[in-house]
Each structure stands twice: as structure tokens, then as C-alpha cells.
Amino acid sequence: GAVVSQHPSWVICKSGTSVKIECRSLDFQATTMFWYRQFPKQSLMLMATSNEGSKATYEQGVEKDKFLINHASLTLSTLTVTSAHPEDSSFYICSATRTPTSTDTQYFGPGTRLTVL
Amino acid sequence: AQSVTQPDIHITVSEGASLELRCNYSYGATPYLFWYVQSPGQGLQLLLKYFSGDTLVQGIKGFEAEFKRSQSSFNLRKPSVHWSDAAEYFCAAIRPRDDKIIFGKGTRLHILP
Numbered sequence: 001g002a003v004v005s006q007h008p009s010w011v012i013c014k015s016g017t018s019v020k021i022e023c024r025s026l027d028f029q030a031t032t033m034f035w036y037r038q039f040p041k042q043s044l045m046l047m048a049t050s051n052e053g054s055k056a057t058y059e060q061g062v063e064k065d066k067f068l069i070n071h072a073s074l075t076l077s078t079l080t081v082t083s084a085h086p087e088d089s090s091f092y093i094c095s096a097t098r099t100p101t102s103t104d105t106q107y108f109g110p111g112t113r114l115t116v117l
Numbered sequence: 118a119q120s121v122t123q124p125d126i127h128i129t130v131s132e133g134a135s136l137e138l139r140c141n142y143s144y145g146a147t148p149y150l151f152w153y154v155q156s157p158g159q160g161l162q163l164l165l166k167y168f169s170g171d172t173l174v175q176g177i178k179g180f181e182a183e184f185k186r187s188q189s190s191f192n193l194r195k196p197s198v199h200w201s202d203a204a205e206y207f208c209a210a211i212r213p214r215d216d217k218i219i220f221g222k223g224t225r226l227h228i229l230p
Binding site (some may be wrong): 004009034041042043044045046049059093095102103105106107108109110111 | 121126149153158159160161162163166168207211216217218219220221222223
């Protein structure tokens with residue numbers, strides 16, 4: 001099966017600093033990657049969709065200047081939380097698909113737990 | 118309004134017992150529907166999906182789901198659960214207006230020995 005990794009698995013940072021989270025497709029080329037945020041006891045909320053070589057498309061209410069997404073290659077997407085604040089603490093999950101087709105199977109990473117002090 | 122609803126936050130069943138997890142959607146048209154499982158430390162894994170055709174869908178790990186248009190439901194079932202099935206289960210649908218996947222809030226499954 002297709003494998004997606006995330007690094008780091010958890011990170012603790014001080015308020016005001018920036019944090020970068022990596023999402024990699026290990027054994028397939030991911031045309032499209034998605035970034036989600038999951039609050040405790042809540043569902044996954046889609047933050048943005050990124051296609052390799054293009055600017056990410058952000059969901060309504062997601063600050064694109066705060067959550068910078070880069071999808072520079074077919075195997076790597078990064079999410080940078082800039083000037084992080086405690087309210088940004090959450091579980092961030094990425095997923096990847098081989099094609100941009102909405103019904104293509106999404107392969108999920110294990111998630112990154114961000115804690116902002 | 119929540120477009121994908123999982124009415125049960127927690128479900129507890131005994132090992133070997135049957136399982137049914139409920140999912141309802143509120144789209145007018147029939148969306149594409151999915152069930153995912155999330156285990157600690159692991160990414161969400163697709164159990165099964167329904168796009169069209171036979172309304173009873175077979176998935177991995179012995180799971181199945183039945184699409185019922187009249188009830189706007191896509192319930193997940195398993196005839197006999199194993200302790201390893203303890204996890205969080207998410208129902209999801211592709212939202213017709215923009216092809217984005219929308220997840221329910223999840224149901225945590227607990228297994229009694």
C-alpha cells in the first residue's frame with residue numbers, strides 16, 4: 001500500500017516562533033496533497049489542498065499567510081505555521097493522492113501534534 | 118449544518134459481538150461515501166468506499182457498509198469484532214458542490230474482553 005510519512009510526529013514551540021511540518025509520500029508520486037487540522041473529539045477539518053508546482057488552495061477561514069503550504073515536489077509538501085500562538089495547538093494531518101481526482105484514494109500520514117506554549 | 122453525522126461518539130461492544138456504526142449525510146444528491154479508521158500513531162486508513170452500484174460494499178478487515186438512499190445512511194458493520202478493532206472510525210463524503218471530502222466527528226470504538 002501507499003505510505004505517507006510526517007515529520008515531526010510532535011513538536012513543542014514557544015509562542016511567536018514558526019514551525020515547519022513535512023509530509024512525504026514514500027512510495028508513490030503525489031500529485032495532490034491535503035492538509036487537515038483535527039481538534040480533540042472533533043472531525044478532520046480540511047485546511048488546504050495543494051497540487052505539485054501550484055499555489056495551495058485554502059479553505060474559507062484558513063489564513064494563508066499564517067499557514068504556509070509548499071508542494072515543491074511530487075513527494076513532499078510542507079506546512080509552516082508562522083508566528084504560532086497557543087490557539088494553533090492542534091493535530092495536523094496530511095494526506096496524498098496520486099491524481100487530482102476527488103474520488104482518488106487519499107493516503108494519510110500519522111499526524112503531527114503541535115503544542116504552542 | 119453538519120453534512121456528515123455520526124450520532125454515536127462512543128460505542129462499546131464485547132469481543133466477538135457484532136458491530137454497527139451509524140453515519141448519515143445531508144446532501145441532496147448521493148455523494149461519494151467513505152469509512153476510515155484511525156488508530157493511535159497511525160494515519161487514517163480507508164476501510165471501504167461507495168460511489169455507485171451495489172449498495173452493500175465490502176471492505177478490508179471484514180468490514181462492510183450498506184448505503185440506504187431512503188435513510189441517507191451509510192452504516193458500517195462487522196459481524197464479529199476483534200480487540201484490534203478498537204480505534205476511531207470516521208465516515209466521510211465528497212461534498213458535491215466543490216468535490217471536497219467532509220468528515221464526520223468520528224465514533225470511538227471500545228472493545229470489552
